[in-house]
Amino acid sequence: MRDPRDATATSDSSSLIELPTATVRTRVTVPLRFGDGYTVTADLVTFHGLTDGQEHVAVILGEPAAGQAPLVRLHSECLTGDVFGSARCDCGPQLREAVERIADRGGVLLYLRQEGRGIGLYNKLDAYALQDQGLDTYEANAALGLPEDARDYTAAAQMLRALGIDALDLLSNNPDKAAQLRTLGLKVTDRVPTGVFSTAQNVRYLRAKVIHTQHTLSLTELTVG
Template identity: 40%
Template sequence: MQIKISDVADLPSRFGDFNVQAFKQGQKEHLVICAKELAEVPIVRVHSECLTGDAIGSLKCDCRDQLEYGLQMADETGGMVIYLRQEGRNIGLLNKINAYALQDKGLNTIEANHQLGFAADERTYEVVTFILHHYNIKKIKLLTNNPDKVNSISGVEIVERIPIIMKPNKHNEGYLDVKRDGMGHLL
């Protein structure tokens, strides 16, 4: 795996004062946002990009809430957020919006992805192991509901899975049900 790594820079934010570093894997540029002093066993949130949720505040998902909670936890506990550029479960923004249009017609998120020729979830996590090794992290507490993340991160001991349960709203209740019932998320 060939990865280019940026320098470390300061990032003061409304969630705390962090260090940031970018990791370029092919055409994807991932971002690590971490506390200035990492805990010996840091809480780590692996977050996949969601432009509509993270930046625009879409109520169709719980992505922004999870990202903000992850950043708060990183600041409070000496942890990190690994922000993966895997928009729309790694089908890209154009296909994600096409999936949204199919959901508007009654399909759920899994059915919409299948209709477009994709698996329910196209994300991969091998770069996470690379990043954790880069920071010399041997053990983590993983902030996730997704068993695929737990099972896909290798070479690092996950000493605890910490649930990240966000309050549903009328626009994302069905989406969260599908994540739980159709994708096995631990909600």
């Protein structure tokens, strides 16, 4: 069922953003292996014509059943969490979960080069230093003169359209992702929550997501120890 915190599911056509066309550049099959031993074969797709000029990649996993919308995850790049296993965020576990859930259901993971909610790696690490002084993740961005969340999902919508996807179920706790995709003309039928991957080091960060940007995480599961 659609979450009430999402923006209105059906937008007036006059409010939709015109979406430039992107095209598939390359599609190649790659066997994936994760640190816990999970393996799956995926098709990686690159694109021409993405509006932001970034090298985003679509990871196609499985095939949806006939008549079923694909399960889609918009995953923003996180070097510290995805590659080095940082416990300061939940990005690595979310990526691992998403790949398996999408492979089981059939769909696409979009790996988006938007480190640090769009502020870049160096700025993200600067924000970490401010968080060590007591600010939360959003306050730290503001103290650096940066937006709380600078991500724009126009390129993600272009990628989905280039893959022939107009309707989808979105694997996300973030209502802004669904709202942006709908404004860009895609039909988000349902927003499916991810798991909650809390650690002693990231629980304050996860609580800030709920308080500042209405992520659908249960605060009762996010008690600061």
